[in-house]
Amino acid sequence: MKIAVVGTGYVGLVTGTCFAETGNHVTCIDIDEKKVEKLKNKVMPIYEPGLDLLFERNIKQGRLEFTTSLSEGIKGAKIIFLALPTPPGEDGSADLKYILGVANDLGPLLEEYTVIVDKSTVPVGTAEKVTANIKKGANVDFDVVSNPEFLREGVALDDFMKPDRVVIGTSSDRAKKIMDDLYAPLVRQGNPIIVMDEKSAELTKYAANSFLATKITFMNEIANMCELVGADVDAVRKGVGTDSRIGKRFLFAGIGYGGSCFPKDVQALAKSAKEVNYDFEILTAVMNKNESQKMKLIDRIKTHYNGDLSGKTFAVWGLAFKPYTDDIREAPSLLNIQELLAAGAKIKTYDPEAMENVKEVFGDQIEFCNDEYDAAQNADALLIMTEWPVFRTPDFAKLDGALKSKLIFDGRNLYNTETMAELGYTYHSIGRATING
Numbered sequence: 001m002k003i004a005v006v007g008t009g010y011v012g013l014v015t016g017t018c019f020a021e022t023g024n025h026v027t028c029i030d031i032d033e034k035k036v037e038k039l040k041n042k043v044m045p046i047y048e049p050g051l052d053l054l055f056e057r058n059i060k061q062g063r064l065e066f067t068t069s070l071s072e073g074i075k076g077a078k079i080i081f082l083a084l085p086t087p088p089g090e091d092g093s094a095d096l097k098y099i100l101g102v103a104n105d106l107g108p109l110l111e112e113y114t115v116i117v118d119k120s121t122v123p124v125g126t127a128e129k130v131t132a133n134i135k136k137g138a139n140v141d142f143d144v145v146s147n148p149e150f151l152r153e154g155v156a157l158d159d160f161m162k163p164d165r166v167v168i169g170t171s172s173d174r175a176k177k178i179m180d181d182l183y184a185p186l187v188r189q190g191n192p193i194i195v196m197d198e199k200s201a202e203l204t205k206y207a208a209n210s211f212l213a214t215k216i217t218f219m220n221e222i223a224n225m226c227e228l229v230g231a232d233v234d235a236v237r238k239g240v241g242t243d244s245r246i247g248k249r250f251l252f253a254g255i256g257y258g259g260s261c262f263p264k265d266v267q268a269l270a271k272s273a274k275e276v277n278y279d280f281e282i283l284t285a286v287m288n289k290n291e292s293q294k295m296k297l298i299d300r301i302k303t304h305y306n307g308d309l310s311g312k313t314f315a316v317w318g319l320a321f322k323p324y325t326d327d328i329r330e331a332p333s334l335l336n337i338q339e340l341l342a343a344g345a346k347i348k349t350y351d352p353e354a355m356e357n358v359k360e361v362f363g364d365q366i367e368f369c370n371d372e373y374d375a376a377q378n379a380d381a382l383l384i385m386t387e388w389p390v391f392r393t394p395d396f397a398k399l400d401g402a403l404k405s406k407l408i409f410d411g412r413n414l415y416n417t418e419t420m421a422e423l424g425y426t427y428h429s430i431g432r433a434t435i436n437g
């Protein structure tokens, strides 16, 4: 089948590459000329494990192409995916200008019946708006389908190729059949394609992300309680997570959720609720609590140094909002570094993938190091922001030799508290007893 994907961000590239891998001919379209030039030269602009291999193979086999031209890119396409940004507008609602702009342009370009798919995360009612915009210029039949994406960065290929479920929002049997055929190779293992109306599909995406953000925030609250009453959040997590009604995943307390989607989608759902005069109070609490959670270690650091951080040097391990990605959008590390710099501290940092992106934010205000020990060299304390596997089992003898004092503020609970006590560290983590070495 011939497919077009408009937008070559994270979702566009994964969608395009994976559908090429399942035997379709895919053209990816982006207005960013530099990016398209890179893609044409087989340079993958994002770090996502495994994606580059599939990307190269499918380009080589002539199934994956790139262009800046919408009219060329969509020629002959039976399905056009819109994988465009939906960033928060000034009032927090999803800004639809990219999607609706492309919808406007598409109408006159359609030459035969086409399925246009909203792959982006969009508020309820967007499929209707996209339909209206295309209709203004179209001379052929078309259907607009809502097909939200549930992939996680870092494990995007697995999530896309073996999805728990595929949600298709459409009221057209013709479009449903085409989407079923496209997804058939991905749901062969028995996971369902769930067909529903467009509005329910649009809301499903926000419900999923907001529920997961709430689940994490709830555990962060439990962690804060643990600290006050002397309980251990790891034990509580295991205790509740084994109840299959609750489930083991997304129960890890930390320094707040980040990334390009949870923060914006929780905010957008709260805003959508307001528009229909509904006060979705839980979401307001989740957003507020997540902001304060991001500051948690900073408060501890300030208390430890009696408020005076001037001249102190902090090693920061991890910058990406989570491991296996170079994405730093809404990463808690950025806020933490900003606060430490504002308090007069110096930062030495290492991240396996995200340093180039962070250089664009902080430039030479912070020092980028070759590895985790280099970052720790002569630092007064270590701050852990991302749970990259390489940070989980450090050579503590080497670390002891590098740090000025055995002091760790761990936002990801990487180490066993008993081990840290044995090693003589002062160890602050989330929802567990502080070890005073």
Ligand SMILES: NC(=O)C1=CN([C@@H]2O[C@H](COP(=O)(O)OP(=O)(O)OC[C@H]3O[C@@H](n4cnc5c(N)ncnc54)[C@H](O)[C@@H]3O)[C@@H](O)[C@H]2O)C=CC1
Residues within 6 Å of the ligand: 006, 007, 008, 009, 010, 011, 012, 029, 030, 031, 032, 035, 083, 084, 085, 086, 098, 101, 102, 119, 120, 121, 122, 149, 150, 151, 152, 153, 260, 261
């Ligand atoms: N990043 C993720 O892990 C996930 C994102 N989503 C949703 O998918 C959507 C896209 O997200 P990302 O891929 O992260 O976005 P992104 O911001 O990384 O990329 C969007 C791309 O669209 C391009 N673009 C903008 N206007 C264009 C136009 N008129 N024509 C062609 N290309 C244009 C940009 O140049 C950019 O390359 C968002 O709604 C997001 O919420 C959903 C699931 C996962």
Ligand SMILES: O=C(O)[C@H]1O[C@H](OP(=O)(O)OP(=O)(O)OC[C@H]2O[C@@H](n3ccc(=O)[nH]c3=O)[C@H](O)[C@@H]2O)[C@H](O)[C@@H](O)[C@@H]1O
Residues within 6 Å of the ligand: 121, 149, 150, 151, 152, 153, 154, 209, 212, 216, 249, 250, 251, 252, 253, 254, 255, 256, 257, 258, 259, 260, 261, 262, 321, 322
């Ligand atoms: O809409 C999206 O863009 C995507 O958003 C999230 O995926 P992603 O942002 O890639 O990453 P997650 O693994 O969900 O992590 C998000 C944040 O929550 C934090 N988190 C996650 C899990 C946990 O137990 N605790 C926790 O603090 C992570 O550190 C990270 O900052 C969802 O998991 C995807 O299903 C969804 O498609």
